[in-house]
Amino acid sequence: MNTFTGPFRLMMKEMSMTFYINTAITFVLFLFFNFLGFIDAADSGTFFLFGPLFIVFLLYPFINFKGYQYIVSLGGTRKQFVFAFYLSGLIFSLISVLLLNLFYYLSTNIINSASTSVDFFHFANLVNTSNGLVYLWVDFSWIFFLFSLGMIAKTIWFNYGTILSLVVATILLIISTVVIVFSDMSWLMDLFFLHHLPFVTILFGFALVFLLVSYLLMKNAPLEKGNRLNFKQQKLKTIS
Numbered sequence: 556m557n558t559f560t561g562p563f564r565l566m567m568k569e570m571s572m573t574f575y576i577n578t579a580i581t582f583v584l585f586l587f588f589n590f591l592g593f594i595d596a597a598d599s600g601t602f603f604l605f606g607p608l609f610i611v612f613l614l615y616p617f618i619n620f621k622g623y624q625y626i627v628s629l630g631g632t633r634k635q636f637v638f639a640f641y642l643s644g645l646i647f648s649l650i651s652v653l654l655l656n657l658f659y660y661l662s663t664n665i666i667n668s669a670s671t672s673v674d675f676f677h678f679a680n681l682v683n684t685s686n687g688l689v690y691l692w693v694d695f696s697w698i699f700f701l702f703s704l705g706m707i708a709k710t711i712w713f714n715y716g717t718i719l720s721l722v723v724a725t726i727l728l729i730i731s732t733v734v735i736v737f738s739d740m741s742w743l744m745d746l747f748f749l750h751h752l753p754f755v756t757i758l759f760g761f762a763l764v765f766l767l768v769s770y771l772l773m774k775n776a777p778l779e780k781g782n783r784l785n786f787k788q789q790k791l792k793t794i795s
Contacts (some may be wrong), residue, residue, distance in 0.1 A: 562626045562639035569619040570643050577607040578654060585658045592673035601674045604658060605694070608651045613701040615644060616709035623713075627778060637773050641766065644702050652694045659690070681751035689752065696755035696762075703762035703769070710769040713780050 581604060588602045619640070626636045662673055678697060679690040712720040734740075746754050 559635055559639065561629070562622075562631045562635040563642060565625060566619065566622050566636075566639040566643040567646070569622045570615060570647055573611055573615070573618055574647050574651075577611040578651075580607045581605075581654070581658070585662070588673050588675070589662060601676045604675050605655055605677075605697075608655060609697060609701055612644070612648065612651070612698050613705045615702060616640075616705040620709055620713065623773075623776075624778070633774050633776055634770075637770050640706075641770075644706075645699075648695060648698045648702065651698055652691055655694055656687070656690055678751060678755070681748055693751070693755050696759045700755075700758040700762040703765035706769045707765040710772045710776075714772050714776055716780065 584602075584604060584607070588604070622640070623633075623636050626639070627633065659675055659677060662675055677690060677693070679693040682689055682693065708720075711723065
């Protein structure tokens with residue numbers, strides 16, 4: 556794999572099956588929720604359609620990271636793996652955003668105007684706008700952030716192993732709990748509910764940072780999970 560095409564096709568193939576399954580689940584939920592509206596069983600409820608696709612992007616790095624060993628063992632580079640993974644994730648993110656908003660559009664403008672009444676929650680509802688581009692941006696920012704969050708978590712776990720990763724996760728959990736319990740978090744709630752567009756833009760910024768850190772960790776990553784420290788020691792011995 557001396558070119559980028561091979562790693563990219565491999566990662567697209569690895570990610571496609573999971574994507575198709577979750578798209579099918581989302582479509583079934585779409586039909587089911589509209590059926591509830593058709594039989595007047597959904598008048599007082601609000602449904603969440605984005606769940607399967609949002610969750611799968613958080614899990615993508617854990618599900619499809621095995622492509623790393625395949626690419627490197629076949630002569631590809633670590634950078635090719637990272638860029639192929641990122642580009643594949645970007646492509647499926649854009650497709651997911653378009654699919655979700657197509658379902659929202661069909662439900663709101665066509666199906667509901669005919670015989671059913673179903674209320675689908677969209678995070679862009681918090682922005683209080685009818686601009687379609689805002690809806691696309693909000694969905695994309697959430698999906699992109701979840702993908703980057705899963706990527707940096709998987710990258711740290713792969714590079715430094717389970718024990719060190721769990722120690723770091725525990726420390727972060729303790730710090731987060733202390734902050735939530737003993738500090739005033741009303742500003743965060745106001746930002747989320749009253750200024751959701753700036754909120755998701757901040758999430759997008761965090762996503763870029765997470766992906767950059769993941770790239771820096773993976774460009775010199777070991778071949779096996781948790782061997783980064785040993786890998787560095789071996790390189791130092793080789794240099795000396």
